Amino acid sequence: ETGVTQTPRHLVMGMTNKKSLKCEQHLGHNAMYWYKQSAKKPLELMFVYSLEERVENNSVPSRFSPECPNSSHLFLHLHTLQPEDSALYLCASSQGTGSYYGYTFGSGTRLTVV
Amino acid sequence: GENVEQHPSTLSVQEGDSAVIKCTYSDSASNYFPWYKQELGKRPQLIIDIRSNVGEKKDQRIAVTLNKTAKHFSLHITETQPEDSAVYFCAASMGGGSQGNLIFGKGTKLSVKP
Numbered sequence: 001e002t003g004v005t006q007t008p009r010h011l012v013m014g015m016t017n018k019k020s021l022k023c024e025q026h027l028g029h030n031a032m033y034w035y036k037q038s039a040k041k042p043l044e045l046m047f048v049y050s051l052e053e054r055v056e057n058n059s060v061p062s063r064f065s066p067e068c069p070n071s072s073h074l075f076l077h078l079h080t081l082q083p084e085d086s087a088l089y090l091c092a093s094s095q096g097t098g099s100y101y102g103y104t105f106g107s108g109t110r111l112t113v114v
Numbered sequence: 115g116e117n118v119e120q121h122p123s124t125l126s127v128q129e130g131d132s133a134v135i136k137c138t139y140s141d142s143a144s145n146y147f148p149w150y151k152q153e154l155g156k157r158p159q160l161i162i163d164i165r166s167n168v169g170e171k172k173d174q175r176i177a178v179t180l181n182k183t184a185k186h187f188s189l190h191i192t193e194t195q196p197e198d199s200a201v202y203f204c205a206a207s208m209g210g211g212s213q214g215n216l217i218f219g220k221g222t223k224l225s226v227k228p
Contacts, residue, residue: 103158
């Protein structure tokens with residue numbers, strides 16, 4: 001384990017369901033990120049939190065709702081998703097909002113929307 | 115905003131040969147360039163990075179070069195081994211604050227044939 005844990009590893013949900021993805025880090029990092037990884041596309045930044053405050057939202061649809069209750073935990077709440085939202089959702093953390101030291105990624109949640 | 119282009123999208127080499135992956139970036143203010151390796155079904159992991167005050171960095175069989183004038187940087191893997199097979203992502207950022215978020219290339223799938 002690298003210190004960033006994501007659960008669940010796999011999730012299948014219907015378009016009318018509500019589910020949440022969880023990310024936890026014990027590296028003492030102050031920034032956490034949600035990325036979406038789809039086939040043949042770059043890693044897409046969705047949300048950035050620094051010291052529990054959201055600092056960036058890259059025009060993500062409102063059916064994705066992040067929550068960062070403390071610097072160690074990050075959630076992504078999902079509701080009324082579309083099939084095109086099926087992807088690998090990666091959480092990452094870094095020492096600050098700045099990436100001089102690189103990101104540590106979690107293993108991701110493989111989401112399938114049916 | 116920053117845009118990172120990565121080539122080639124797929125690369126196949128014989129074991130023992132060298133592999134080179136190239137990336138270009140658009141924002142001359144970018145100053146931090148990491149490379150991530152993602153093996154099948156696993157998380158992206160930082161393998162090497164370079165900052166804009168350095169032209170080249172080497173770590174055993176892996177090296178990265180940076181040409182700030184041309185705004186491109188490259189990953190060089192020598193004496194490739196089957197375990198080098200993975201998807202490699204380049205990224206760029208301006209290294210600090212809200213501008214420090216990593217912008218990733220689309221990835222290169224490297225296959226090393228024994």
